[in-house]
Amino acid sequence: MKFICQKNVLQEAISIAQKAVTGKSTMNILEGLLIKAIDNKITIIGSDTDLSIETKCEAEVLEFGAIVVEARLFGEIVRRLPNDDIEIATLENNTLHISCQKSNFTLVHMGAEDYPTLPQINENMVFNIPQGILKNMIKGTSFAIAQDETRPILTGVLFEVKDSKLNMVALDGYRLALRREFLETSNTISAVIPGKTLNEISKILEDKQDITNITFTTNHILFNLGNTKVISRLLEGEFIKYGSIIPEEFNVKITGKRSEMLNCIERASLMAKEGNTNLIRLNIEEDNLIITSNSQLGKVKEEMSIILQGQPLQIAFNSKYLIDMLKIMEEEEIVMEFTSSVSPCVVRNKDVNDCIYLVLPVRLLNN
């Protein structure tokens, strides 16, 4: 194998494929990147078996071939080379020669034949969605993924295509996040993608209109971004029927400014850290939301203007769940819907109907 590639181009490709190299695999070869040189393109593949990333870049290929090279060291060498053409060639004795200007490296490489083959995916049923929107939907839901493994299915995000919509849903025992976008398709699908692989995918997606093609098989999902393909294993099992969790009716509804509420709750939570309960109380009054918290540290009272529909209500929350949600929401005006002080609170944008958030309250002894 022998090729010449521009440093910046090669560095970018390595950094994409490297996102799938987690170093957590027990297979030594998965700490490497598979590099294939063929037809004036090089293909770089990284994988931890759950997540695989394949990316292509332009190069002047002088000799076809394929090798596996330790990802971290190879990436670091390329990153530190001058911004010029880099020549990469295999020598005898399983060594790889990397040269650029007056720098010369010789590394041991592994054999491409030992690298596991990627899952074959027939790109038949394809959904198209702009990268920026998908990235945003991941950001808007993945924070609510369950952190513990007691119910493995909840460590993923539900991808549900039906009625020409893509719904992405994450939930742990305490809150739920749903993002929804229009999708031009008559197909339906329901699959759960591991949260940790979604986070890596999110780093590769760019905030732009370029289309991602998404394909599903029984066990995998493929994101095709053009030069880069990302394949993730799906989680096995049935996701929770989230529709039945979200209350359709409410007694009390408040409308207010998201950033003001976030600031009030963040300040109130400073006094709620004692014993890690993060407990804050919301007193919903006519025109006013009063947020209080008490602990051994002292006490705090925050006040903000709201519009109330319904009766005044007192309800308590773990402030962390409200803060996570308010940070991730994007519209400035939000509505919160309540049924009682022990029922879930539903939060939406006031104007744009592309998300539903749900947070369980904390039941107080004196409620």
Place this chain on the structure above:
Amino acid sequence: MKFICQKNVLQEAISIAQKAVTGKSTMNILEGLLIKAIDNKITIIGSDTDLSIETKCEAEVLEFGAIVVEARLFGEIVRRLPNDDIEIATLENNTLHISCQKSNFTLVHMGAEDYPTLPQINENMVFNIPQGILKNMIKGTSFAIAQDETRPILTGVLFEVKDSKLNMVALDGYRLALRREFLETSNTISAVIPGKTLNEISKILEDKQDITNITFTTNHILFNLGNTKVISRLLEGEFIKYGSIIPEEFNVKITGKRSEMLNCIERASLMAKEGNTNLIRLNIEEDNLIITSNSQLGKVKEEMSIILQGQPLQIAFNSKYLIDMLKIMEEEEIVMEFTSSVSPCVVRNKDVNDCIYLVLPVRLLNN
């Protein structure tokens, strides 16, 4: 006590005084900030006994007084309040009320009478130096402070005033860093300042021409920056006579570009990490410096242009020491002076004579 202070002004003052609150003291009260309100100024003091910082800011003082309040929580509350006037007042039962717009906090405070008094320093013998220059001298030397405590005096930086010069010197067993600036004084002094307090002082100093007044007592040094005074304990004992360590003569001298050498050595060190020896070899040839390293990972050869005076030489180093030094130096052209492959290497700027660095080579078996 009662005063009104602009949020940004108060936040800035807290963040300065808080740098001395390390949480490492066994005295509970030193986790607090001493706040004194008097004569339309408030004074905020933080201390961990080794390092004390006192800073003043403007405020509308409605009632004189002094209290101690937990630094971290108080700082966090003020930081998160809206950018407006903050009113701070003591209430009954050792509580402090903090209010700003619609936010109201009540905290427990401690008594000012329990706070230790700062060392009294008679500001007689004063040296003046611009803040930016002092900050730069700290940066240029403190990286070479000894990290282990086997010789406690080496965990500090020597401040030596003589012959109208300020010399700052740090050294561990493997390298030495000296920075030198002109100082308009006929006094002489020699004192060793703890490295960790110097790093905190460096964060307060600004990159500007404003003058710092420096005063010494037998046990302390005081930096007076106008609104802020920083008092540090001095290390006890005699510093190593560094003058005798720095060779005055040399056989071999090379001149080259600092950033090019840094890049070459950083790349070469990628292959030198095996076993944490960081061993790289320098082959000094006519017109050329060749840097090589070998390990189980592979090998590397880097080459750069130099001007050589004297005979070719082979010498080996721990790359970390060269990298630390080359990163901290500022001029683009540097000179390196060698006597033999087992003698210290002296590094200076080619043109500006304000620093001397010294690095010990690694003795190789086949030398």
